Amino acid sequence: MIEIEARKEAASRTARLDAVFAALADPTRRAIVERLSRSEARVTEVAEPFDMSLNAVSKHIRVLEASGVVERHKKGRDHILSINTHSLDEVDGWIERMRGYWEKRLNAMERLLGELKKDRQMGPKDRKRGSR
């Protein structure tokens, strides 16, 4: 059961990564990400430097939003775009790396607990004798 869950998680992670890389495999979208990595910005501000219609830029932005790389929130009437840093955490593998690290450490911790328990089971006789 746990294995199936893990496989499902890995599959959906792969799908998300595919979406991220597909979204970034376009020079206009990379330029948008670069712009937003400096600071959040309004849609119109993002579109400004591009020699294309606002509509065309909006399409690129929607692809980035669908991939999870870019987020949109409203401030009054403005639509503000920003980078979703979590999507990068996944891309750069931090979550996977740390999870793997701690799982191994906790395995080692449990092994040590087992060793210490054995030591204690050997111990009580001596302790009894000592207390009397």
Next chain:
Amino acid sequence: MGRGETTGAIVQIRRRVSATAEQIFDLWTKPDLMVRWMSPYPGAVDCKASCDLRPGGHFSLVMSSAESNREVSGTYVQVDRPHKLVFTWTGPLTNNVETLVTVELNPRGDETDLVLTHERLPTPAIYEGHTKGWGNILNHLADAVSKSF
């Protein structure tokens, strides 16, 4: 705990451990026990730990092998034996950026539920790291794309 909008990434692991909360807490905080399981390097590694177990106190774990010398260190934020231990954590694995580790221990009869939470902190350094990270990814992509044409 109050959290802003820009929280960093979080890794959380839960485990039922067959030991008391006190025993587990000591494994995390006593240097002679820490060195017996915290080092990720197998084989002949000289591992030294020191810790000043109080909020604001410092700890460090130094692992030296023939090839390398690595240190993990941090500062205790909360020390509540045997329920909760919170400390900052900086080392090669975190790219030497400060992160936060919380260990919670909840007794369940003879066993204990351990919940480990490791967070990237939403500091300017992390933000810079992210920006650099994006730059790297974009560069790699550009390389890959230019090579494929």
